[in-house]
Amino acid sequence: MTSVRSIATESAIPEPIIVPPFAVISGAQVQRALQGREKQIVELVEAAYRLHGAGDSVNPPSYFLRFPDRPSARIIALPASIGGQVRVDGLKWISSFPENVTAGIPRASAVLILNDHDTGYPFACLESSIISATRTAASAASAADRLSRGRRRPTRVGFFGAGLIARYIHTFLDATGWSFDEIGVHDLSADNAAGFRGYLERSGTAGRITVHDGAEQLIRSSDLVVFATVAGQPHVRDLSWFEHDPLVLHVSLRDLAPEILLASANIVDDIEHCLKAGTSAHLAEQLAGNRDFVHGTLDDVMAGRVTVPADRPLVFSPFGLGVLDLAVGKYVYDEVARSGELHVVDGFFHELSRYG
Numbered sequence: 001m002t003s004v005r006s007i008a009t010e011s012a013i014p015e016p017i018i019v020p021p022f023a024v025i026s027g028a029q030v031q032r033a034l035q036g037r038e039k040q041i042v043e044l045v046e047a048a049y050r051l052h053g054a055g056d057s058v059n060p061p062s063y064f065l066r067f068p069d070r071p072s073a074r075i076i077a078l079p080a081s082i083g084g085q086v087r088v089d090g091l092k093w094i095s096s097f098p099e100n101v102t103a104g105i106p107r108a109s110a111v112l113i114l115n116d117h118d119t120g121y122p123f124a125c126l127e128s129s130i131i132s133a134t135r136t137a138a139s140a141a142s143a144a145d146r147l148s149r150g151r152r153r154p155t156r157v158g159f160f161g162a163g164l165i166a167r168y169i170h171t172f173l174d175a176t177g178w179s180f181d182e183i184g185v186h187d188l189s190a191d192n193a194a195g196f197r198g199y200l201e202r203s204g205t206a207g208r209i210t211v212h213d214g215a216e217q218l219i220r221s222s223d224l225v226v227f228a229t230v231a232g233q234p235h236v237r238d239l240s241w242f243e244h245d246p247l248v249l250h251v252s253l254r255d256l257a258p259e260i261l262l263a264s265a266n267i268v269d270d271i272e273h274c275l276k277a278g279t280s281a282h283l284a285e286q287l288a289g290n291r292d293f294v295h296g297t298l299d300d301v302m303a304g305r306v307t308v309p310a311d312r313p314l315v316f317s318p319f320g321l322g323v324l325d326l327a328v329g330k331y332v333y334d335e336v337a338r339s340g341e342l343h344v345v346d347g348f349f350h351e352l353s354r355y356g
Contacts, residue, residue, distance in 0.1 A: 020116050020123035022348035025336055027127035033335040034134050034328075038141070038175035041328060045138040046302060048082060048327040049269070053299035056083035057323045061273065072232070073097045080322030089115040092128055092325045098230045101189075106164055107230055108132065112329045121349065124333050128325065131332065135324040137168035139269065139298075140249045141176050143316040144224060146301050147247055147267060151310045154247055158184035158222030160215065161229035162196030165251060169226055170200070180207045186218040216241050223247065227255045234280055239263055242313040250280065250317045258284035264313040266294045267301060274319040281317050 034041060051057055058081040065075040074096050081089040094110035101107050112128035115121065148154060157173070157180045159166045183200060187193040193211045200209050212218040219225055219241045229252045237257040242248075242264070250256060253274075261284040268274040268281060271294055275282045285291055296306035298316070308314055336342050 017119060019119055019121050019349055019352055021344045021346075022122060023124045023333075023337075023342045023344045025124060025126040025332065025343070027130055029336050029341060030127055030130045030332050033332040034130065036175075038138070038172050041134060041331075042138045042142050042172065042176055044327055044331055045135055045324055046142050047084070048086070048321075048324050049142075049297075049299045049302065051082055051084045051086075052270070052321060052323050053297065053303070057081060058089075059270070059273070059321050059323050061276070062319075062322070064277065070097075070099075072099060078320075078322035078325065080326050082323040082326050086327050086330050087117045088326050088330045089117060089120070090322075090326050090329065091115075092132065092322055094128065094132055096230075101163070101192075101230070108164075112325055114326070114329055114333060124329075126329050126332060128329065131325055131328050132320075133165055133168040135328045136165055136251060136318070136320060137172040138328075139318050139320075139324065140169045140226065140251055140316075141172035141178075143249060143267070143298055143318070144173060144178065144247065145176065146298060147308055147314055147316060148224075150307065151247065151314070152223070154222075154224035155180055156182040156184070156222050157224040157226065158186070158212075158218040159196065160186050160218055160225060160227045160255070161252065162187040162189075162192040163228060163230075165228040166196060166226060167199055169228065169249070169251070170203075170205075174203070174205065180205075180224075182221065183207050183209045184212050184218045184222050185209065186212040186215055219246070220244065225249070227252045229255055231255045233278070234258070234283065236260065245311065245313050248313060248315045250315050253279040253281075253317055253319065256280045256315065258287045260313070261315055261317075262288055262293050264293075264315045265309050267296060267298055267306075267308065267314070267316050268294060269298055269318040269321055271297065273321065274317050277319075279317065279319065 063077040078092040091113045110128035112126045114124040116123050185193050223246045225248045227250050231254050234257040275285050300306035
């Protein structure tokens with residue numbers, strides 16, 4: 001007969017801990033895993049916002065590596081951890097070198113490291129510029145939908161900045177049911193504006209496409225304005241340009257003078273994160289001496305805790321949370337693993353015995 005003691009002893013034996021294999025996922029694999037799944041990714045990002053709002057995440061401040069000899073460049077570390085069904089930790093390491101644009105290559109490059117929840121071991125390194133652009137676009141598309149409820153739904157969109165992020169945001173808007181009578185484009189580079197117009201035409205976008213020579217023309221003729229620039233400080237200062245109360249997706253964070261934010265309704269992704277690092281919202285806080293101009297977060301809006309007014313400009317300023325990169329990155333990893341195309345680096349972790 002088995003004793004109670006032996007049963008207790010046997011049941012207390014812990015499950016063996018296994019170090020996960022380490023895999024590398026290329027940009028081409030990332031794109032295949034995400035392409036055509038825009039609606040699903042928006043839902044994934046909204047779920048991540050809800051987990052973050054519920055406190056089931058860890059999202060410390062981003063860390064900026066800057067260079068005295070390259071003042072416009074920076075590399076940013078975004079560590080994070082997310083719970084729920086995603087249940088993964090990790091780090092996005094993303095560089096922003098604006099001078100790349102003049103050489104014809106993208107401004108940003110990135111990798112994402114995923115760490116196993118139980119052992120802490122990294123189990124994947126993913127090309128992450130596509131993941132970063134995807135989660136940014138999904139966040140913007142979610143905000144456009146959620147923040148236009150209770151207001152007149154925009155029919156004229158204007159893109160201020162005509163690079164990769166603008167292209168991804170347009171793709172997500174188009175894939176999640178948006179259609180526009182008019183699409184405006186403005187960029188300091190005529191070549192960039194022409195290139196974005198060509199993309200719109202090739203994508204079969206309905207609506208009249210207009211390339212605007214100036215910022216004022218673009219903003220006044222758009223009831224949804226998308227800022228996707230590389231601006232390091234505010235350059236749009238005239239509040240009268242916004243007298244028609246547009247919805248503004250302030251994705252690049254530093255385009256608007258703080259006075260414009262103080263005269264607008266403001267929604268952010270995370271208050272503590274957004275009001276730092278010289279963002280327009282940070283400058284508005286410094287000017288006002290308080291945070292009363294921030295109405296709440298996108299999660300607050302989704303949960304019905306905050307209702308946005310319709311009688312003033314409405315600005316969404318997403319600082320970009322690392323938990324979103326983890327949620328999208330883990331989705332990509334699972335899809336690539338399910339397809340059997342995971343490139344595992346055999347023996348990546350060599351010393352796995354504590355005593356040799």
